[in-house]
Amino acid sequence: MGGSRGREKLMTCESCHRQVPRGKAVEFEKRSVFSTDLRTADNIFTVSSNTVYYCISCAKHRKIFEKKKQIAQRRGERRSE
Ligand SMILES: [Zn+2]
Numbered sequence: 001m002g003g004s005r006g007r008e009k010l011m012t013c014e015s016c017h018r019q020v021p022r023g024k025a026v027e028f029e030k031r032s033v034f035s036t037d038l039r040t041a042d043n044i045f046t047v048s049s050n051t052v053y054y055c056i057s058c059a060k061h062r063k064i065f066e067k068k069k070q071i072a073q074r075r076g077e078r079r080s081e
Helices: 056-061 064-077
Strands: 010-012 019-021 026-035 045-054
Touching: 026 056, 026 064, 045 056, 056 064
Parallel strands: none
Antiparallel strands: 010 019, 026 045
């Protein structure tokens, strides 16, 4: 086992900032919505998503696996609230 594994890229855990090999890091798409606080038609929403990584223990602790499952289900339905 092993041997053919090249150098893995290290990702930084978003939570504990530990370096995790990419293969063991848990990828999670974080979405943040920015909006101006105007209650008019000019209110601008900007949705930005960026991908963050967690180590396994932080992912478990933060229930990332469950969230990922929920997001996957929501994407399957494709219904706006
Ligand atoms: Zn961590």
